[in-house]
Amino acid sequence: MGKCRDIEHAPLRAQAETVLTDYAAQSRDGTGPRGRKPKKRLSGRNIMIYGTLFVVSVYYLLPLWVMVVTSLKGMPEIRLGNIFAPPVEITFEPWVKAWSEACTGLNCDGLSRGFWNSVRITVPSALFSIFIASVNGYALANWRFKGGEAFFTILIFGAFVPYQVMLYPMVILLREIGLYGSLAGLVLVHTVFGMPIVTLLFRNYFTSLPEELFKAARVDGAGFWGIYFRVMLPMSLPIFTVAMIIQITGIWNDFLFGTVFTRPNLYPMTVQLNNIVNSVQGVKEYNVNMAATLLTGLVPLAIYFASGKLFVRGIAAGAVKG
Amino acid sequence: MPSDPVHARQGGTAPPSAARRPRRLLRNLTAKIAAIPMVLTAMVVFLGGTVWTVTYSFTNSKLLPRAEFVGLAQYERLWATRRWVVSIENLAIYGLCSLVFSLVIGFVLAALLDQKIRYESAFRTILLYPFALSFIVTGLVWQWILNPEFGVQSIIRAMGFEGFAFDPLYNPDIAIFGILIAGLWQGTGLIMVLMLAGLRGIDGEIWKASRVDGIPAWKTYIFIIVPMMRPVFITALVLITSGIVKLYDLVVAQTGGGPGIATEVPAKYVYDYMFGGQNLGQGFAASTMMLLAVAIVVIPWAMLEFGGKRRG
Amino acid sequence: MQPSIAIKDLKLAFGAVEVLHDLNLDVGQGEFLVLLGSSGCGKSTLLNCIAGLLDITDGQIFIQGRNVTWEEPSDRGIGMVFQSYALYPQMTVEGNLSFGLKNAGLPKAEIAERVARAARVLQIEPLLKRKPAALSGGQRQRVAIGRALVRDVDVFLFDEPLSNLDAKLRADLRVEIKQLHQQLENTMIYVTHDQVEAMTLADRIAIMKGGKIMQLGTPKEIYNRPANRYVAEFIGSPTMNMLDGTLDMEIAPSFSCDIATFALGEYGFAPGTVSGPAWFGIRPEHVESGEAAEAMPVQLDTVIDLVEPLGSDTLVRVRAGGQLLWARANGQPDLSPRQPLRIGFDPARGHLFDRQGDIRL
Numbered sequence: 001m002g003k004c005r006d007i008e009h010a011p012l013r014a015q016a017e018t019v020l021t022d023y024a025a026q027s028r029d030g031t032g033p034r035g036r037k038p039k040k041r042l043s044g045r046n047i048m049i050y051g052t053l054f055v056v057s058v059y060y061l062l063p064l065w066v067m068v069v070t071s072l073k074g075m076p077e078i079r080l081g082n083i084f085a086p087p088v089e090i091t092f093e094p095w096v097k098a099w100s101e102a103c104t105g106l107n108c109d110g111l112s113r114g115f116w117n118s119v120r121i122t123v124p125s126a127l128f129s130i131f132i133a134s135v136n137g138y139a140l141a142n143w144r145f146k147g148g149e150a151f152f153t154i155l156i157f158g159a160f161v162p163y164q165v166m167l168y169p170m171v172i173l174l175r176e177i178g179l180y181g182s183l184a185g186l187v188l189v190h191t192v193f194g195m196p197i198v199t200l201l202f203r204n205y206f207t208s209l210p211e212e213l214f215k216a217a218r219v220d221g222a223g224f225w226g227i228y229f230r231v232m233l234p235m236s237l238p239i240f241t242v243a244m245i246i247q248i249t250g251i252w253n254d255f256l257f258g259t260v261f262t263r264p265n266l267y268p269m270t271v272q273l274n275n276i277v278n279s280v281q282g283v284k285e286y287n288v289n290m291a292a293t294l295l296t297g298l299v300p301l302a303i304y305f306a307s308g309k310l311f312v313r314g315i316a317a318g319a320v321k322g
Numbered sequence: 323m324p325s326d327p328v329h330a331r332q333g334g335t336a337p338p339s340a341a342r343r344p345r346r347l348l349r350n351l352t353a354k355i356a357a358i359p360m361v362l363t364a365m366v367v368f369l370g371g372t373v374w375t376v377t378y379s380f381t382n383s384k385l386l387p388r389a390e391f392v393g394l395a396q397y398e399r400l401w402a403t404r405r406w407v408v409s410i411e412n413l414a415i416y417g418l419c420s421l422v423f424s425l426v427i428g429f430v431l432a433a434l435l436d437q438k439i440r441y442e443s444a445f446r447t448i449l450l451y452p453f454a455l456s457f458i459v460t461g462l463v464w465q466w467i468l469n470p471e472f473g474v475q476s477i478i479r480a481m482g483f484e485g486f487a488f489d490p491l492y493n494p495d496i497a498i499f500g501i502l503i504a505g506l507w508q509g510t511g512l513i514m515v516l517m518l519a520g521l522r523g524i525d526g527e528i529w530k531a532s533r534v535d536g537i538p539a540w541k542t543y544i545f546i547i548v549p550m551m552r553p554v555f556i557t558a559l560v561l562i563t564s565g566i567v568k569l570y571d572l573v574v575a576q577t578g579g580g581p582g583i584a585t586e587v588p589a590k591y592v593y594d595y596m597f598g599g600q601n602l603g604q605g606f607a608a609s610t611m612m613l614l615a616v617a618i619v620v621i622p623w624a625m626l627e628f629g630g631k632r633r634g
Numbered sequence: 635m636q637p638s639i640a641i642k643d644l645k646l647a648f649g650a651v652e653v654l655h656d657l658n659l660d661v662g663q664g665e666f667l668v669l670l671g672s673s674g675c676g677k678s679t680l681l682n683c684i685a686g687l688l689d690i691t692d693g694q695i696f697i698q699g700r701n702v703t704w705e706e707p708s709d710r711g712i713g714m715v716f717q718s719y720a721l722y723p724q725m726t727v728e729g730n731l732s733f734g735l736k737n738a739g740l741p742k743a744e745i746a747e748r749v750a751r752a753a754r755v756l757q758i759e760p761l762l763k764r765k766p767a768a769l770s771g772g773q774r775q776r777v778a779i780g781r782a783l784v785r786d787v788d789v790f791l792f793d794e795p796l797s798n799l800d801a802k803l804r805a806d807l808r809v810e811i812k813q814l815h816q817q818l819e820n821t822m823i824y825v826t827h828d829q830v831e832a833m834t835l836a837d838r839i840a841i842m843k844g845g846k847i848m849q850l851g852t853p854k855e856i857y858n859r860p861a862n863r864y865v866a867e868f869i870g871s872p873t874m875n876m877l878d879g880t881l882d883m884e885i886a887p888s889f890s891c892d893i894a895t896f897a898l899g900e901y902g903f904a905p906g907t908v909s910g911p912a913w914f915g916i917r918p919e920h921v922e923s924g925e926a927a928e929a930m931p932v933q934l935d936t937v938i939d940l941v942e943p944l945g946s947d948t949l950v951r952v953r954a955g956g957q958l959l960w961a962r963a964n965g966q967p968d969l970s971p972r973q974p975l976r977i978g979f980d981p982a983r984g985h986l987f988d989r990q991g992d993i994r995l
Contacts, residue, residue: 049434049437050439052434053431053434053445056431056449057445057448057449060448060449060451060452060507062467063452063460063463063507064451066463066466066467067463067466070466078472082477082480083466083467083469083472083473083477084477132359132360135356136356136359136360139353139354139356139357139360140357140360143353145349145350145353145354145357148357151357151361151365152360152364154364154365154368154369155360155363155364155368157368157620157624158363158364158367158368158369158372160560160564160616160620161368161372161613161616162564162567162568162589162609163568164568164570164589164592164593164596164605164608164612165371165372165376165609165610165612165613166368166371166372166375167593167596168387168596168605169367169370169374170367170371172387173366173367173371191359192363195359195360195363210718210720212716212717212718212719212720212793213720213722215687215714215720216714216716216720216721216722216781217722217733218686218687218706218708219685219687219707219708219712219713219714219734220733220734220737220781221707221708221709221734221737221738222708222733222737223352224350224352224353224356225352230733231722234724235723249454253455253456253458253459254456255456255457255458255570255571255575256571256593260593260597270456270458270459270571273459273462274458274462274574274575277465277575278575278578286466286469286472289462290463290466293459293462293463296458296459297455297456297459300455300456301451301454301455303454304450304451304454305447305451308443308447309443311450311454312446312450312515349689
């Protein structure tokens with residue numbers, strides 16, 4: 001019976017072979033389809049996707065462009081022209097003026113004072129808050145103790161409470177310990193209000209590390225700080241970078257705490273910028289204002305463009321779980 | 323030396339501390355000491371501060387907090403104040419628009435970026451950079467762009483449309499939309515990134531299955547992908563809402579609450595009464611109302627998220 | 635001689651959930667004890683309690699006669715090897731081996747000597763300067779064993795050390811661990827879910843289920859005289875055949891079920907066994923088929939249901955009445971499904987369990 005079938009199929013096979021040969025011949029001639037399926041370079045779908053993204057990108061970039069071109073124009077040119085037009089005559093004078101001469105109320109020594117204040121606020125605040133929060137995260141993830149999760153839950157809910165609710169108690173608290181109005185007081189405020197998000201970041205990271213590593217270190221006789229500094233810290237550089245990015249941009253951009261918890265001589269750059277631009281006295285110098293605005297935005301922008309994917313990872317890690 | 327076998331073999335000479343159960347509190351003491359800052363922050367500032375403010379919102383504190391209780395008097399006065407009512411209206415308009423537009427624009431942009439396009443990271447960088455900026459910077463830039471004498475309005479008039487009027491920062495009726503434009507410019511990037519992460523988290527086989535079934539892409543998005551991304555949408559919703567209630571810096575920088583009281587918001591009301599108007603009781607009552615608004619969104623979300631399953 | 639490790643009335647509860655129940659266990663000097671069980675049976679938890687990595691709820695733990703119930707893990711005189719190796723990724727192999735010794739404050743020369751000795755024993759000398767990421771799975775596990783070795787302790791704890799390795803490497807390292815034990819002669823407690831590892835390595839096996847030890851005995855005892863139905867079914871592959879029936883002790887002991895009734899003359903009964911419903915278990919390797927079946931006291935005519943050739947022998951699943959039974963046949967007999975097959979077994983090689991308590995009769 002097996003043989004019978006073979007015979008029956010013989011003509012079919014012959015047919016198939018002819019087709020194959022034909023196809024081969026065609027290919028050799030170059031008439032038949034060869035290679036990968038052809039793709040239209042500019043399909044309607046692609047035009048729509050890239051077109052939309054292009055238009056949206058232009059919209060998003062426009063304010064940056066306006067800031068840059070305005071800050072490089074002289075006032076006469078601004079009065080005459082179009083705010084989107086590139087400068088006819090490039091001048092850096094607004095930048096110089098914004099940095100060292102612009103006035104806020106009493107003194108006229110420009111934004112430089114605010115810049116250095118912001119540096120003096122941001123560096124210790126970021127370092128201190130990250131240290132505290134990373135230790136918290138490590139204690140929560142590895143040294144689970146009774147009540148730890150409860151405190152952590154309160155902390156996370158606290159992140160959603162509007163700052164306005166806790167503002168005045170915090171003022172009283174700082175006044176009681178004698179830190180109200182001082183740099184140290186503001187550092188403390190940033191540490192306290194930055195704690196939920198950064199602690200969450202570190203707790204999730206340390207939880208994701210294999211627990212056996214922690215156990216092995218305990219068998220090896222390392223204590224709380226020994227494991228933190230010698231085992232955990234060297235493994236956590238990426239997450240420390242992410243925390244740095246979150247905290248430095250967040251603290252640099254802060255306005256509310258800067259106004260509430262410091263005295264005018266310690267005002268951070270954002271507060272000073274607002275005072276310069278929105279001061280009612282004198283003629284408005286839009287070019288100087290834009291130069292000052294751009295100067296204030298430069299630090300977080302530099303961090304953003306330098307850190308790239310880590311910035312995204314930072315906000316996603318904080319936001320999705322938060 | 324504990325790891326010395328000779329010592330260990332002697333046996334029975336263990337210090338009594340090892341045999342008796344140590345006090346629970348003293349176990350892993352270093353870890354507990356290290357967690358003190360967290361405990362203090364949670365209990366004293368977050369919990370204590372909130373309770374304190376809510377309590378003092380029932381007093382007639384003026385220049386200084388005074389424990390003289392007056393019931394709901396502060397709240398009655400609050401809701402009788404025109405500025406507060408305008409603030410709430412503004413927040414409602416801004417909040418609703420910002421919620422809808424952020425979610426829609428954020429999702430559409432994320433869906434576009436998810437089409438395996440070229441230059442994806444360049445586009446994403448452009449869409450997200452405003453998020454890195456301070457609200458003060460954002461507010462001032464948009465104040466300048468929307469300036470009726472030099473900004474968008476004057477340019478479009480110069481192009482020949484003499485009657486064109488778009489001066490949100492000078493016209494009280496639409497002033498809040500000027501703030502909205504700036505707020506959306508800064509915030510949609512974040513929502514886009516969240517949505518993109520959500521889209522990337524969806525099993526690629528869903529797409530294969532819907533292609534095999536011959537379902538058009540837009541239908542797949544609306545009927546399959548969006549429902550699957552429910553947690554991401556909820557997270558985005560909670561984030562946007564808590565951001566909306568905190569809205570303060572942007573208004574201060576862009577309009578200062580003006581023209582008149584057209585762009586006042588609750589957070590600014592609180593600050594002005596607490597630190598400017600020397601009327602603490604009003605500030606406390608207003609901030610308690612803000613807390614209530616957040617609680618209405620956050621508590622149901624938290625119950626949904628953490629109530630069903632114990633421990634993630 | 636005092637036991638190397640003694641566990642007395644150990645209890646562990648997480649809140650209301652009791653994970654380990656009143657556990658008692660003595661491990662002799664130089665003994666290789668395997669804790670065997672399926673996942674979630676509490677074997678790893680018990681090991682972590684011994685190591686001091688989990689705080690127990692009640693009871694006492696002695697190591698070398700010393701009560702270490704509330705000692706720090708590093709002060710208990712133990713070394714531990716983990717499933718995921720748990721090597722410190724930023725340290726070299728040498729750093730990994732010496733970390734614990736540095737923490738204990740040993741002099742440099744002593745550390746160097748111990749590391750060198752451990753490296754020699756485990757043949758990892760050429761790897762000392764490398765980071766863990768640059769090692770293969772087998773090399774990593776060797777370093778992890780080395781980390782326990784340098785501590786110069788009497789007790790080694792292994793937490794499923796071979797589970798992350800592929801089958802070939804697992805077999806090789808199994809042999810090495812056995813050799814290491816013969817060479818060092820220290821006490822080892824080894825947690826695994828792999829019965830082959832347990833049978834080959836152990837001096838004694840403790841089979842655990844639900845936080846209790848079901849049976850503690852030598853591999854032979856566990857195989858030949860399983861104390862209960864759980865142990866009987868856990869050990870051996872394929873699983874022991876179980877027949878549900880009635881035991882009759884009235885005149886001559888006999889067992890009857892719906893496919894057969896047979897006498898149990900040679901069976902070694904536990905004292906005090908009475909009639910009643912019972913399980914009769916027989917391992918597939920004790921079920922003969924074909925010609926060999928003719929010599930057996932109990933014979934059954936069955937139909938072949940499934941054939942699994944393994945090369946060295948062949949597994950056959952047969953249908954007898956409503957019951958499916960496994961038999962193991964030597965070599966590669968010519969069998970195919972739907973063929974009739976005569977099987978037979980000796981009831982003396984079977985195992986009887988009480989239907990109520992699943993206890994061996």
